[in-house]
Amino acid sequence: MIQFKNVSKQYADNLALDRLNLTIPSRDFFVLVGPSGSGKTTTLKMLNRLIEPTDGDIYFDDQRIIDYDLKQLRLQMGYVLQNIALFPNLNIQENIAIQAESLGWARKDRVARARQLLSQVDLDPDQYATRMPSELSGGEQQRVGIIRALAIKPKVVLMDEPFSALDPISRKQLQDLVLRLHRELKMTFVFVTHDMHEALRLGQHIAVMRLGHIQQVGTGDEIMQHPANDFVRGFFQNEHAPRPEVIQDLLNEGYGQSTTATATLAATAPMSELAAALQRADQVVVGTEHGARSLKTPDLLDYLATKEAD
Known part of the structure; x- marks a missing residue:
């Protein structure tokens, strides 16, 4: 003690x-x-x-x-x-x-x-x-x-x-x-x-x-x-104040894969922009301060389903 x-x-x-x-x-x-x-x-x-x-x-x-x-x-x-x-x-x-x-x-x-x-x-x-x-x-x-x-x-x-x-x-x-x-x-x-x-x-x-x-x-x-x-x-x-839903929130949960591809969205962008981009492409590359990460539609759907369950 x-x-x-x-x-x-x-x-x-x-x-x-x-x-x-x-x-x-x-x-x-x-x-x-x-x-x-x-x-x-x-x-x-x-x-x-x-x-x-x-x-x-x-x-x-x-x-x-x-x-x-x-x-x-x-x-x-x-x-x-x-x-x-x-x-x-x-x-x-x-x-x-x-x-x-x-x-x-x-x-x-x-x-x-x-x-x-x-x-x-x-x-x-x-x-x-x-x-x-x-x-x-x-x-x-x-x-x-x-x-x-x-x-x-x-x-x-x-x-x-x-x-x-x-x-x-x-x-x-x-x-x-x-x-x-x-x-x-x-x-x-x-x-x-x-x-x-x-x-x-x-x-x-x-x-x-x-x-x-x-x-x-x-x-x-x-x-x-x-x-x-x-x-x-x-x-x-x-x-614990509510924070805006941004792409970084999804990355914080471990979604996405590291990639060397060029980023087309920033991690600070709202989740709605990610959803719109995924309607146009199979995957979206997001830039963070620790490198780029590739996200796909299942990543977004899984994340949203988890939040619904919460």
């Missing part, structure tokens, strides 16, 4: 955290969510002492974090960043095992652990172990970043907006992955995001933050059904 007791953090003229009290249960998937500047990343980084509090105490397994040997503390806490920061001169297997190597693990044990973890995130070790980071997609690199944090079996995994730079399809796939890893490994996950959709999808418990204060802690259902104040209500409503 992790506990914050009256924790504050002052940066010059900015009070980032103000007498924060918070309990994170063991083996929970706990999400800190809030707008930029709410204090969520400061809270996360205090757990592995990348940031020290100005006042108050943080407890991990009933011992003050400040009383741990720093190296021993960090060995119990894996850390996943938005910027994956894989070592470009090391292959994937070596990247995963770098902490195990620093602890003196035998090479055969490091290799076995790296290969096991690659398999666990659906990356064939025979294909990926000896590749270099530059040969992987952004989503594949992030998978490696996640399992690198798991390599020496920490008690806690800290994740600081790890998926915010990814395209919607990769983001959903990695959300599914971390949910599965959490179920399988039974570790405590502490996850930071500014996206309430992501918080609701991942969190067993969610802490909503604003200007260095906790606004509400609860399950997703509790927060949706009984928002504690106008800020929580407004934050949730803004995240």
Whole structure:
């Protein structure tokens, strides 16, 4: 269990955290969510002492974090960043095992652990172990970043907006992955995001933050059904405000195939334009910031049928 007791953090003229009290249960998937500047990343980084509090105490397994040997503390806490920061001169297997190597693990044990973890995130070790980071997609690199944090079996995994730079399809796939890893490994996950959709999808418990204060802690259902104040209500409503039906909505659900053909429609175009274009052609190529995708009439019909069922 992790506990914050009256924790504050002052940066010059900015009070980032103000007498924060918070309990994170063991083996929970706990999400800190809030707008930029709410204090969520400061809270996360205090757990592995990348940031020290100005006042108050943080407890991990009933011992003050400040009383741990720093190296021993960090060995119990894996850390996943938005910027994956894989070592470009090391292959994937070596990247995963770098902490195990620093602890003196035998090479055969490091290799076995790296290969096991690659398999666990659906990356064939025979294909990926000896590749270099530059040969992987952004989503594949992030998978490696996640399992690198798991390599020496920490008690806690800290994740600081790890998926915010990814395209919607990769983001959903990695959300599914971390949910599965959490179920399988039974570790405590502490996850930071500014996206309430992501918080609701991942969190067993969610802490909503604003200007260095906790606004509400609860399950997703509790927060949706009984928002504690106008800020929580407004934050949730803004995240769930109806959005216009555009082609990107369909792409976000995984429809379409990657293609090198020239795009004739933008992903921001309304769905009606896609329907009209498909009346004139067997397929339509849509341009996105991540490349072109080809859509066919069955893609549109399947998507609309799903929405009808919803």
